[in-house]
Amino acid sequence: MAKVKLTQKNCKSCTYCVNACKQGALYISDKTNENGYNVVDVYEDKCIGCGICYTVCPDYVFNIIDE
Numbered sequence: 285m286a287k288v289k290l291t292q293k294n295c296k297s298c299t300y301c302v303n304a305c306k307q308g309a310l311y312i313s314d315k316t317n318e319n320g321y322n323v324v325d326v327y328e329d330k331c332i333g334c335g336i337c338y339t340v341c342p343d344y345v346f347n348i349i350d351e
Contacts, residue, residue: 286333289347292323301337301346310337 288309295317301324302310309330317323324345338346 285351286335287328287349287351288326288331288333288337289349290324290326291345291347292325293317293319294343294345295321295323296343297321297323298342300340300342304336304340306336307332307334 292315296319297312299312302312307330309327309332310324311327312322313325315323315325333348335346335348338348
């Protein structure tokens, strides 16, 4: 099953991924990265590994890993 891996230091809180995720698996967390942005995080139990987040993200936050 595919799983999403996050590179949160690249996140700019644009919410493209959150809005695109039909599973509701992504959210903007209270954590901030080194650039001061609140970063995206994933509810792993909701994520189906579809890759839409990877497709819409302009900042290379997501990688889809096969497990």
